[in-house]
Amino acid sequence: MKNILVLGGGFAGVDTAAYLKKEGYNVTLVSDRDYFYIYPTSIWIPTGDADFSDVKVDLKDLQKAHGFHLVVDGVEKIEARANRVTLSSGKVLDNYDYLVVAIGAHKMKHPGQEHTLSICGHPLEAPKIKRRIDDLIAKGGGKIAFGFGGNPKDSSAVRGGPGFELFFNLHNLLKKKGIRDNFEMTFFAPMPKPGARMGEQALSMMDTMFERSRFHKQFGKKIKRFEADGVVFEDDSKLESDFTMFIPAGDGHRVVKESDLPTNEAGFIKINDYSEVIIDGEVSNVYAAGDVAALEGPDWRAKQGHVAEVMAKNIAYNIAERDRGSEKRKGYQEHLNILCVMDTGDGAGFVFRDSKKAFMLPMPFVGHWMKKGWGWYCRNTKLGRIPRIPGM
Numbered sequence: 337m338k339n340i341l342v343l344g345g346g347f348a349g350v351d352t353a354a355y356l357k358k359e360g361y362n363v364t365l366v367s368d369r370d371y372f373y374i375y376p377t378s379i380w381i382p383t384g385d386a387d388f389s390d391v392k393v394d395l396k397d398l399q400k401a402h403g404f405h406l407v408v409d410g411v412e413k414i415e416a417r418a419n420r421v422t423l424s425s426g427k428v429l430d431n432y433d434y435l436v437v438a439i440g441a442h443k444m445k446h447p448g449q450e451h452t453l454s455i456c457g458h459p460l461e462a463p464k465i466k467r468r469i470d471d472l473i474a475k476g477g478g479k480i481a482f483g484f485g486g487n488p489k490d491s492s493a494v495r496g497g498p499g500f501e502l503f504f505n506l507h508n509l510l511k512k513k514g515i516r517d518n519f520e521m522t523f524f525a526p527m528p529k530p531g532a533r534m535g536e537q538a539l540s541m542m543d544t545m546f547e548r549s550r551f552h553k554q555f556g557k558k559i560k561r562f563e564a565d566g567v568v569f570e571d572d573s574k575l576e577s578d579f580t581m582f583i584p585a586g587d588g589h590r591v592v593k594e595s596d597l598p599t600n601e602a603g604f605i606k607i608n609d610y611s612e613v614i615i616d617g618e619v620s621n622v623y624a625a626g627d628v629a630a631l632e633g634p635d636w637r638a639k640q641g642h643v644a645e646v647m648a649k650n651i652a653y654n655i656a657e658r659d660r661g662s663e664k665r666k667g668y669q670e671h672l673n674i675l676c677v678m679d680t681g682d683g684a685g686f687v688f689r690d691s692k693k694a695f696m697l698p699m700p701f702v703g704h705w706m707k708k709g710w711g712w713y714c715r716n717t718k719l720g721r722i723p724r725i726p727g728m
């Protein structure tokens with residue numbers, strides 16, 4: 337039985353390990369966290385709509401469900417040509433036939449970023465955001481700024497949706513408490529039209545939603561630095577804020593940047609359509625899946641969980657076919673789309689974009705519960721308790 341080493345315990349790593357087990361491989365998964373984190377439903381932690389424990393799934397439970405070996409340790413070094421991975425504990429893993437890298441992305445750095453918290457950062461930042469919001473609620477009012485940044489080297493690594501979702505959820509929480517009027521809420525982003533990749537119709541709908549929610553906008557100005565009490569822009573103007581939630585764009589993972597793997601300019605691993613990594617002109621024994629990989633495709637392409645899952649499923653299929661000596665392969669590019677239920681706390685907007693269409697469909701009330709239902713579906717399908725709906 338061939339040995340496969342999967343690095344990372346997120347959407348890409350867990351699914352790759354589970355599908356490879358189904359193909360009959362001996363799989364070891366390495367993760368620096370002992371849990372799988374359902375990022376899309378973490379937006380409810382800061383408003384108290386979900387607990388941290390609702391959003392995480394213990395990797396031990398996933399290990400039991402799928403039968404892979406689990407190593408909880410950090411990956412420190414990848415030497416692809418030497419077939420060697422070194423862990424933070426000093427342990428060396430070099431007895432593998434294939435390597436799947438799925439350790440996600442690191443984040444762009446901005447001066448003064450320590451004055452901000454991100455809903456897309458380390459999972460433990462979400463409860464910290466909750467504490468900051470609780471403090472402001474206890475104070476009874478204040479100025480709140482939410483925003484996201486760009487990565488000029490790879491636009492697919494920009495993530496703004498969760499910022500919008502949390503902002504709308506917070507607005508609704510403050511409204512429910514009857515204190516919304518005491519807060520000034522401003523959304524900021526360096527691009528003139530943040531969210532433009534969702535398409536024109538979605539953008540104009542977001543505009544209406546912003547107006548209705550009385551959000552101020554600060555778009556199109558580059559961020560110079562963050563301070564304890566606000567955001568300073570390139571023209572030295574300052575947006576005052578008692579609490580700043582900022583999502584820096586994704587950047588190549590440090591371990592990948594320091595490895596001998598081929599990367600794009602931003603440090604994401606170059607792959608072909610089949611998630612194979614080409615080394616020295618040949619298809620190597622290394623694959624990459626999820627946010628760690630450089631996506632090829634249209635301008636609006638985005639690093640998303642469902643793309644990570646497609647890549648994971650393909651990798652298991654492609655490795656199995658390769659070992660059968662067949663030429664059959666499955667690619668991720670035909671599945672590139674933007675698919676998101678953008679939650680607002682009292683409903684949601686269904687956002688979809690592919691090469692043919694782009695739209696946002698309002699889903700008052702029911703949309704919120706659809707996303708809640710998806711969280712339940714995600715946990716239970718990952719744990720193998722219920723079957724997956726094809727295409728989901």
Ligand SMILES: Cc1cc2nc3c(=O)[nH]c(=O)nc-3n(C[C@H](O)[C@H](O)[C@H](O)COP(=O)(O)OP(=O)(O)OC[C@H]3O[C@@H](n4cnc5c(N)ncnc54)[C@H](O)[C@@H]3O)c2cc1C
Nearest residue numbers: 344345346347348368376411439440498626627640641642
């Ligand atoms: C708040 C939020 C909301 C989102 N909402 C949506 C949505 O609605 N729809 C959608 O499709 N996508 C959504 N996304 C995007 C989606 O969550 C990501 O695309 C997805 O998590 C990528 O999966 P991944 O496995 O590649 O990376 P990750 O989920 O980041 O997992 C990386 C894994 O690698 C591990 N790791 C990292 N470094 C090391 C190391 N050195 N050693 C060992 N292990 C390491 C981490 O612990 C983690 O287990 C959202 C993201 C966020 C942050």
